[in-house]
Amino acid sequence: MSLQSSDKQIKHISRGEDRRQSDLGPIGGFEKRSATADRRHENNRQYATFFLDDHFLGVEVEKVQEILNVQDMTRVPLAPPVIAGLINLRGHIVTAIDLRTRLGFPSRPPGLWTKSLVVLTMDGPVDLLVDQIGDVIEVLPDLFESAPETLDEQFGSVIDGVYKLKERLLLALNIDSIVQVAG
Amino acid sequence: MEDDGILKEFLVESYEGLGRLDQEFVLLEKETGNRALIASIFRTIHTIKGTCGFLGLPKLESVAHGGEDVLSMMRDGKMPVTPEGVTILLEAVDTIKEILSHIESKGSEPAQDYNSILQKLKTLISNESGSQETSASSVEPSGVRRKEKGILDAESSKQRADASVEGKAPKALPLEGATQAPANESGSQETSASSVEPSGVRSQEESKAVMSQNRGLVSAESSIRVDVGLLDKLMNLVGELVLARNQLLQRVREEDNAVYAGTAQRMNLITTELQDAVMKTRMQPILNVWEKFPRLVRDLAKTNGKEVELVMDGAETELDKTLLEAIKDPLTHIVRNSVDHGIETPDMRRARGKGPKGMLNLKAYHEGGQINIEIGDDGNGIDIEKVKRKAIEKGLVSAEAVSRMSEREALNLIFLPGLSTAEKVTNVSGRGVGMDVVRTNIEKIGGTVEMTSRLGQGTSLRIKIPLTLAIIPALMVAAGKELFAIPQASLLELVRVDPESGGRIEVIHDASFYRLRGTLLPILYLNRLLCLEEGRGTLQCAPTETSNTSIVVLKAGERPFGLVVDAVNNSEEIVVKPLSRQLKGLSVFAGATIMGDGRVALILDVQGVAKEGGFLQSKAGETKLTLEDSTEDGSGIEHHTLILFSASGNDRFAVPLALVDRLEEFYLNRVEQAAGRDIIQYRGGLLPLIRLDRILGIDSPDQNREMLPTIVFSGKKKNVGLVVDRILDIVEAESVLHPPPPGKTGVAGSLVIEGMTTDLLNIDQVIEGVEPGWMEEARV
Numbered sequence: 001m002s003l004q005s006s007d008k009q010i011k012h013i014s015r016g017e018d019r020r021q022s023d024l025g026p027i028g029g030f031e032k033r034s035a036t037a038d039r040r041h042e043n044n045r046q047y048a049t050f051f052l053d054d055h056f057l058g059v060e061v062e063k064v065q066e067i068l069n070v071q072d073m074t075r076v077p078l079a080p081p082v083i084a085g086l087i088n089l090r091g092h093i094v095t096a097i098d099l100r101t102r103l104g105f106p107s108r109p110p111g112l113w114t115k116s117l118v119v120l121t122m123d124g125p126v127d128l129l130v131d132q133i134g135d136v137i138e139v140l141p142d143l144f145e146s147a148p149e150t151l152d153e154q155f156g157s158v159i160d161g162v163y164k165l166k167e168r169l170l171l172a173l174n175i176d177s178i179v180q181v182a183g
Numbered sequence: 184m185e186d187d188g189i190l191k192e193f194l195v196e197s198y199e200g201l202g203r204l205d206q207e208f209v210l211l212e213k214e215t216g217n218r219a220l221i222a223s224i225f226r227t228i229h230t231i232k233g234t235c236g237f238l239g240l241p242k243l244e245s246v247a248h249g250g251e252d253v254l255s256m257m258r259d260g261k262m263p264v265t266p267e268g269v270t271i272l273l274e275a276v277d278t279i280k281e282i283l284s285h286i287e288s289k290g291s292e293p294a295q296d297y298n299s300i301l302q303k304l305k306t307l308i309s310n311e312s313g314s315q316e317t318s319a320s321s322v323e324p325s326g327v328r329r330k331e332k333g334i335l336d337a338e339s340s341k342q343r344a345d346a347s348v349e350g351k352a353p354k355a356l357p358l359e360g361a362t363q364a365p366a367n368e369s370g371s372q373e374t375s376a377s378s379v380e381p382s383g384v385r386s387q388e389e390s391k392a393v394m395s396q397n398r399g400l401v402s403a404e405s406s407i408r409v410d411v412g413l414l415d416k417l418m419n420l421v422g423e424l425v426l427a428r429n430q431l432l433q434r435v436r437e438e439d440n441a442v443y444a445g446t447a448q449r450m451n452l453i454t455t456e457l458q459d460a461v462m463k464t465r466m467q468p469i470l471n472v473w474e475k476f477p478r479l480v481r482d483l484a485k486t487n488g489k490e491v492e493l494v495m496d497g498a499e500t501e502l503d504k505t506l507l508e509a510i511k512d513p514l515t516h517i518v519r520n521s522v523d524h525g526i527e528t529p530d531m532r533r534a535r536g537k538g539p540k541g542m543l544n545l546k547a548y549h550e551g552g553q554i555n556i557e558i559g560d561d562g563n564g565i566d567i568e569k570v571k572r573k574a575i576e577k578g579l580v581s582a583e584a585v586s587r588m589s590e591r592e593a594l595n596l597i598f599l600p601g602l603s604t605a606e607k608v609t610n611v612s613g614r615g616v617g618m619d620v621v622r623t624n625i626e627k628i629g630g631t632v633e634m635t636s637r638l639g640q641g642t643s644l645r646i647k648i649p650l651t652l653a654i655i656p657a658l659m660v661a662a663g664k665e666l667f668a669i670p671q672a673s674l675l676e677l678v679r680v681d682p683e684s685g686g687r688i689e690v691i692h693d694a695s696f697y698r699l700r701g702t703l704l705p706i707l708y709l710n711r712l713l714c715l716e717e718g719r720g721t722l723q724c725a726p727t728e729t730s731n732t733s734i735v736v737l738k739a740g741e742r743p744f745g746l747v748v749d750a751v752n753n754s755e756e757i758v759v760k761p762l763s764r765q766l767k768g769l770s771v772f773a774g775a776t777i778m779g780d781g782r783v784a785l786i787l788d789v790q791g792v793a794k795e796g797g798f799l800q801s802k803a804g805e806t807k808l809t810l811e812d813s814t815e816d817g818s819g820i821e822h823h824t825l826i827l828f829s830a831s832g833n834d835r836f837a838v839p840l841a842l843v844d845r846l847e848e849f850y851l852n853r854v855e856q857a858a859g860r861d862i863i864q865y866r867g868g869l870l871p872l873i874r875l876d877r878i879l880g881i882d883s884p885d886q887n888r889e890m891l892p893t894i895v896f897s898g899k900k901k902n903v904g905l906v907v908d909r910i911l912d913i914v915e916a917e918s919v920l921h922p923p924p925p926g927k928t929g930v931a932g933s934l935v936i937e938g939m940t941t942d943l944l945n946i947d948q949v950i951e952g953v954e955p956g957w958m959e960e961a962r963v
Contacts, residue, residue: 072782073783074665074775074782074783074784074785075665076766076769076772076785077665077713077714077771077785078713078714078769078771078795079765079766079769080765083765083766085783086775086783086785087783088425088777088781088782088783091418091421091425091777092760093760093762093763093775093776093777093783094763095762095763095765095766097765123763123764124763126763126765179764179765181765
């Protein structure tokens with residue numbers, strides 16, 4: 001689309017590799033883990049969290065551009081239901097995705113949707129409609145577990161995995177697969 | 184400090200003048216007697232010279248002075264304007280530019296000497312005044328000799344060599360030695376020069392200080408230069424302002440305070456205008472790229488001994504700055520290619536029966552919401568067989584793949600990296616890194632490159648850049664509660680259906696039509712098409728026409744159709760933004776735009792709308808319907824773009840052009856037999872061929888012909904080729920369809936076109952007879 005896109009892609013690819021490496025952490029053997037123990041702190045990941053139909057989800061914080069109040073939106077006729085509409089983000093037209101529909105949750109009761117998260121994807125910013133915004137939290141890689149196989153496929157394909165936090169489970173969303181919506 | 188200001192002004196002024204000079208010189212060459220032109224050039228140079236003396240720039244002054252002398256003689260008619268003279272003068276202009284840019288970046292004149300160009304100018308004068316033996320020649324004979332040899336390259340390398348010598352020893356004494364050195368030696372000096380040259384005299388810190396001081400000195404051709412990044416930022420800021428304004432307006436409406444309301448309203452208008460203005464700052468005419476071409480073409484043609492006339496059309500077409508930057512290099516490359524490889528030498532052209540002067544056409548225009556740029560020459564053309572051979576030779580494609588390629592596909596091989604058909608590699612093109620880079624660059628900005636070429640007749644390239652980023656005029660229409668933009672380019676007219684004066688939309692089966700000046704215009708309802716009619720229950724076949732209905736008549740492909748909208752708003756200049764990847768699949772929309780009030784509106788893709796409405800997809804069924812309609816209607820009026828052809832000899836047949844996929848010519852020897860049918864390998868598949876003469880049981884055309892003109896029709900899954908004798912014409916026909924005589928299959932009726940009876944082929948029936956199942960397929 002733009003001339004910069006190739007650069008961006010390179011950046012993201014390298015990020016993807018990082019993630020894969022840290023994913024290997026918990027799966028790898030004991031020794032491997034202790035070898036990386038001193039680097040553990042810098043391996044901690046920060047997630048911007050939000051709530052969606054009683055689920056606790058997170059997006060890597062560096063991929064979040066900003067948080068918005070849900071604003072007027074232009075409907076896109078004939079678009080898949082996942083597409084909530086188009087918003088004007090300071091002169092940029094950004095596609096808003098209804099994350100509930102995308103994840104197969106029941107559609108939002110009227111009046112509930114309040115916030116949206118603008119995330120950076122390979123193809124530029126995309127707006128994700130969520131119920132409520134949570135805190136930015138730091139998680140230890142040790143708590144990570146890749147998506148359980150028993151998850152339904154629609155859901156399993158869009159999350160990187162689960163962080164087993166003390167209070168509850170944090171579902172780590174994979175932004176790039178979330179925005180894979182066939183037009 | 185004050186000096187700086189004057190210097191800056193001088194630079195801006197000089198650049199402006201010099202920008203004009205290139206073009207003026209090229210023009211001068213054509214209109215050698217144009218005194219006014221010479222006078223204008225003279226004035227520019229004279230101004231530069233005058234200011235130089237004032238600012239203490241002796242080298243610049245001497246070059247300008249030399250040029251001025253020559254020009255004054257030309258102006259006074261003491262010296263004819265010759266191409267050689269212009270070449271030397273252009274060289275002087277280049278030198279002036281070089282010195283200026285040095286002054287701009289370093290704050291002082293370059294250390295090197297410019298004797299060679301001065302010498303040339305002097306020689307020019309002395310030759311003319313008939314006193315060759317005097318003064319100059321005795322001082323530096325080398326300059327004359329070189330000129331006689333006419334080796335331009337040696338000249339420039341000599342200049343560089345001068346610089347290197349200069350860098351090592353600040354005195355100009357060894358100059359003579361350097362000029363007399365053989366070429367290879369001066370080459371080696373040149374390499375050493377690069378390491379010594381940069382700011383040998385000044386200390387690092389000093390020069391840095393000068394640099395930063397002079398950063399503001401960057402001058403411009405016409406007005407001022409602004410960083411595009413800054414414009415982007417401005418654009419974003421304006422966007423934010425618009426949002427804030429919207430919120431403010433909303434507040435004010437709630438408050439109901441007249442004072443605030445007035446202020447808010449003013450702010451509203453100002454913001455809108457500001458947004459408009461900022462958007463337009465990014466637009467520049469394509470001339471900004473093109474203006475370099477006359478000189479480029481002239482110089483290239485000169486060095487290659489060719490004559491080329493450059494014609495530029497649509498130079499005022501505006502493009503977004505980013506796009507302009509992106510197409511600059513590809514365009515330059517294509518132009519170079521054309522002059523270097525495309526256009527032949529005058530002798531060769533004469534031998535081919537063309538005028539000695541080659542034509543190079545540049546054309547730019549908006550079309551269908553895209554910017555089209557065409558570059559065409561009437562030169563050599565591209566030898567497709569040679570391209571194929573080269574591609575195979577270099578292992579870029581397999582011989583087998585090539586054999587299956589259509590002419591067009593083969594031509595596209597030229598865009599493969601590593602392929603160049605130039606026999607000899609010149610310094611401008613032929614290194615095999617050309618066209619693939621062109622294509623990559625164009626595709627990066629979402630454009631396409633198309634090439635057509637005819638061996639011996641020329642090559643033309645069409646670059647299409649999507650309107651992404653570009654500003655286009657659009658008509659805003661409403662459907663339901665939503666607003667949509669329709670690019671003006673596809674808009675034919677607006678029609679208001681006034682029931683009181685008898686206008687109405689008529690319905691045949693499920694399809695709606697409107698009688699527009701006696702022709703049936705197929706009608707689509709935008710709100711139904713986009714499923715915006717929620718809660719209105721089932722679709723009504725006959726629309727309720729209590730009020731006036733607005734029809735926007737649009738052009739999609741060959742035929743117009745009407746789009747019923749709920750309201751027609753104003754016409755606006757919109758900035759087109761692409762849709763995100765998630766929405767790319769929606770062919771109905773070409774993009775989106777942000778309106779004055781900050782809302783997002785979708786831009787309709789007229790082609791996509793027609794397709795969605797079933798106008799383009801089921802072409803075959805559609806036309807059949809209109810055929811029936813017209814007879815039912817009793818009027819029997821047909822209005823179509825028809826393609827005329829003959830099946831054999833003097834007969835005339837017609838098929839609506841809308842049904843035709845492509846026109847092709849096949850070599851007879853490529854026709855194969857399979858299952859008792861004629862078949863040809865076509866675009867990676869098999870194309871069954873129908874011989875019209877055999878179907879209709881008429882005389883076969885000349886069996887000895889090599890080429891088979893073929894009309895290709897496409898169905899859902901397969902294509903069929905109709906082999907005819909000759910393609911005659913494409914006409915816009917409006918005439919009465921006379922029913923065919925009974926028993927004559929394959930003919931829908933007869934028309935009188937251009938005073939001649941023409942049989943309108945019922946193509947579905949014809950194909951059905953040979954390819955059973957075609958009708959069902961076409962109608963799905």
